[in-house]
Amino acid sequence: MRYERVLIKLSGGAFSGGAESSINRTAVDGLVEEITSITKLGVQVAIMVGGGNIFRGRLADDWGIERAEADNIGMMATVVNSLILRSALTSHGASEVRVMTAIPIATVAEPYIRLRAIKHLEKGYVVVFAAGIGQPFVTTDYPAVQRAIEIRADAIFAAKQGVDGVFAEDPKRNPQAQRYAEITYDEVVAKGLNVMDQSAFILARDHNIPIHVFDASDRSAMRKIAEGEPTGTYVGHDAVTRLIDS
Numbered sequence: 324m325r326y327e328r329v330l331i332k333l334s335g336g337a338f339s340g341g342a343e344s345s346i347n348r349t350a351v352d353g354l355v356e357e358i359t360s361i362t363k364l365g366v367q368v369a370i371m372v373g374g375g376n377i378f379r380g381r382l383a384d385d386w387g388i389e390r391a392e393a394d395n396i397g398m399m400a401t402v403v404n405s406l407i408l409r410s411a412l413t414s415h416g417a418s419e420v421r422v423m424t425a426i427p428i429a430t431v432a433e434p435y436i437r438l439r440a441i442k443h444l445e446k447g448y449v450v451v452f453a454a455g456i457g458q459p460f461v462t463t464d465y466p467a468v469q470r471a472i473e474i475r476a477d478a479i480f481a482a483k484q485g486v487d488g489v490f491a492e493d494p495k496r497n498p499q500a501q502r503y504a505e506i507t508y509d510e511v512v513a514k515g516l517n518v519m520d521q522s523a524f525i526l527a528r529d530h531n532i533p534i535h536v537f538d539a540s541d542r543s544a545m546r547k548i549a550e551g552e553p554t555g556t557y558v559g560h561d562a563v564t565r566l567i568d569s
């Protein structure tokens with residue numbers, strides 16, 4: 324196996340699967356299938372859950388509300404998704420799933436305690452991180468990288484909705500845009516490419532934690548990446564920058 328311990332960043336969009344309702348049963352079942360496919364291989368899995376399918380802090384201006392409050396609402400949205408994920412994983416037979424929240428909600432989930440999270444992972448439990456880092460003015464990208472470093476994950480699996488990697492141009496604007504098979508951190512920065520929020524990306528680069536970007540709806544992507552089969556885009560210091568057909 325290429326990795327022993329990974330942190331999966333699941334955007335809220337992965338819970339809606341592009342559908343109109345914010346949470347789509349088929350999309351969630353697909354995520355569970357994918358996650359289970361790598362836990363069965365013995366990979367230790369932590370998951371940072373987003374909330375954009377329900378609410379994002381950047382909607383503050385549209386709603387005429389304070390940003391810090393909008394971010395609180397966004398964080399609670401991640402808690403909703405985390406509980407859905409825990410239930411879905413459990414009902415599909417996952418032995419132990421622990422939701423650890425950065426905002427205390429004692430009757431619903433455990434508080435985030437770094438060493439406890441690591442203990443859970445060592446026992447093979449799936450650990451779901453809710454509420455990001457519990458502070459406003461960030462999305463879940465930065466907390467994903469922060470927690471990945473804290474728990475000593477070997478890599479970050481960044482599941483994207485509707486794109487299967489890092490592209491030379493925006494594939495939604497130019498359908499001919501080419502995808503990178505691999506790219507270095509420095510090239511991502513130099514070319515201004517969008518992998519995750521800039522602050523998150525820089526943190527990953529500075530701590531040399533590799534990032535795999537892939538399509539959340541590709542049911543075999545996580546297993547292939549865990550087994551070392553090239554899938555999506557690999558970002559890392561040791562990457563050899565190249566487009567997919569070159």
Ligand code: UDP
Nearest residue numbers: 335373374375380394397398455456462463
């Ligand atoms: N959020 C926050 N602090 C955190 C993590 C998340 O304030 O540590 C808020 C922020 O408003 C963000 C929202 O929660 O927009 C939902 O997370 P995100 O936008 O990352 O969801 P995704 O885009 O992954 O679906």
